[in-house]
Amino acid sequence: MRAFKLYFKVMRGSLATILTYIGIFVVIANFVINAQLPSKEADLKIAEPKITVFDADESPVSKAFTAYLTEHAEIVELEDTEIAINDALFDGETYYVIRIPQDFGKQMLDPERNDAELNAQGSIYVHLSIVSAQLVERYNQTFQVYKQAFGGSIPAEQLENTLDLIRTDLQAEVSTRAFLSGETYKITLLGTSFNNTFYILIALLTSVIGSTLIAMENQSVKNRDLVSGIPERQRTFGIFLATLLFSVVLWVFLIVFMYTQLGFDLLTDTRSLWLIGVSFVHMVAVLAVANFFITLMRNKGALNFFSTVFSLAVSFTSGVFVPLELIQAPVQKVASFMPTVWAVKANNAIVHMPEQAPDYSFVWQAMGIMTLMTVAFLCLTLVLRKSRQRSFA
Amino acid sequence: MFRHITKYKTLALVKDHSSLFWTLFFPLVLVTVFHLAMSGMFSSDTYRFDPVTVAVVTGDAKQEEIKAFDTFLDYVGVPGTPDENDGPLKVDTDPQNAYIIYIKAEPEEARVLLDKNQVYAFVEVGETVTMTAKNILNSSNSLNGSVLRSLLERYTQIKNTMNSIENLVTSGAIRPGRDFEERIRKAFESDTGLHEEDQGTKKGDVLIYFFALLGYLSIFPMAGSISSVAELEANQSSRAARSWLAPYPMWKRFFAEITPNVVLYSILIVIIYYYLGVLGVDLGPRTGYILVLLLLGTLTGIFMGTAVGSLFKGSTGIKTALGIGLPLVLGFFSGMMASEIRKLVKNSIPFLQKINPVSLVAEGLYSLYNYSTLDRYFDIVIRLSIFLVIAIVLTIIGLRRSNYESI
16 A cells, blocks of 8 residues: 555645646636526527628618518628628628628519629528528518519509518418427537546546656656565556546546536436446546556656647547547547547437437447457556566566 | 857757657647648538438328428428438438438327437428427537528418418409419529628638647747746756856846747747648738747747746646646637637637637637738737737746745
């Protein structure tokens, strides 16, 4: 137990790093989770279009068109400058900017035409550009239908009534419902949060365990321990036990924090328990991987860089930050030599699991692969330590 | 003396092979990994539209409603079949311009398809149209919902318009001619005359990840300059204690210590910029302006580090953690890990967005990429310069008149 106790004494030097990382995680997780928490679980969440309209025509037709847009989308007022418009599109303050040119009303009423010139600029969200363009299309088509119904042109005395009729016709609504409302959204949010904890775990385990382990493996410290009569095997066991205990405590803290944000009632959902299981197996696997690389490296000066590169590289290529479907297949293949990508895939499978006939075989498979990785990296670490011990002797 | 310290600091930097390797290796590896991870972003379903998969339940609907809805489906979608491996609906024909891929199903079958995520939603047709979908937190889920709801609204609206026209005909306000039906049908299919412009904004929106990464890498020297301050404070390193014996002003020693860092990291950020170009990430033609912004960001990062190093007299552990953690947090808030976070921060804590140096560099690069004018760029350069001056002033405050009671 001497190595075990010594490990925690040495670890006190990394207390600042531990507290800094945990503090950052707590602040960020609190901010992100609360910003995404649903207000009412029963409602189906649908992205609403936000449109900016610049009306240079100001005719009765253009005004009626703008009024119609106001009823079907959130109208965002903007200054008519390149910077203001691009900023708003970039920041998602508006998704679609429509310019109604002069003569719009004239062109709409023209018996020879069945459309009117309009200019628009969409944002990166193609779906919302499609929805906004459909709003425009609908108005134009309905207007043209009435024009044709009147024989090709709407009589001036009928214009106001017709514009009212168009608006009334276009007021139709579709009822929307969330499927199996329960806690589906919260579970997906929980799955994402679990994925995010992977980064903190990798970063903290590599940097904190790394610096402690490197200090413990300092030759003079090691010699002191060995001459005091502690067998190498017992020392290694003590160190491994201490790293495991630290990792488990850290992991429990992260899990408890997440549930305080999302609600402990989620623990009653089977998927939530599966997420915890995957997270635990992943934590042990990451611990084994970190132990191996740190034993291999043994350079305290390079540890901070290694920890940052390793945690960010694994997280970016494994789908912790960016959805897995965006990551190219060859990158995913390389990443699959690390446990994180399997944990992320398993989490995604869990949160999208059908409620009626759930099939957890892939989750078992992912956990099995992570366990095999743990065993493999643990064996490699032990072999490495043994070979170093021999070369030193 | 200045040249002497600068020379030996440079030699110390260059001869510490391990640190030098990691200093150079870390940004290049990060950029490479980032590029590999993000290169699929341009074809992401957030930025590209794929037809929405839908199960249609006609149930107890009247025959005429079913017929009308079938006509509508032919107009907006193509039929699909369930995937044998429980994947999303497969298309029987090329979807081309279709908005939806649909399958007709019994109510229970539709629920199973939705439960297994083989369809995005199921739609019940009747007096009213009801759409049921899962509330899932992912990039395209709520966007698909928006498109589908809009399409279904169109179906309901066509019914309303037809009813209104029928009423007008009945009341005598409209007298239908011979080709009345044909003209109405053509009007329903008329184009809008809508011209959509795309001035490269959309690509710039995807590039924001790379802009944020460059912002992060320009602030990242913070960690290195924190340790440089430790080389100046006599109570933080033996080398500093020794150099204090020399009768040489603190501020001169400070600049002599920091100059090699400034040179090294400036060269590094220029290399990173050109390396991104080699990887195929085009950040726009305004190279000169971009490099000025990146160098300003690097200076800001270095002096943020010296400010933290000189103001916090605590253990090196806290300083190192701050040196690594702070740029990462600032990068996170500027959208480096998820662009949505940038928007969340802008909506919830706009002040943070305005003072976050990583965000400032990222927005500066974005403005150079997207805007024809340089107004926004210069605005950002001024803000970043103010930030730099504040960091220098804080460093001076932290370093001046230090007393060491016990070294």
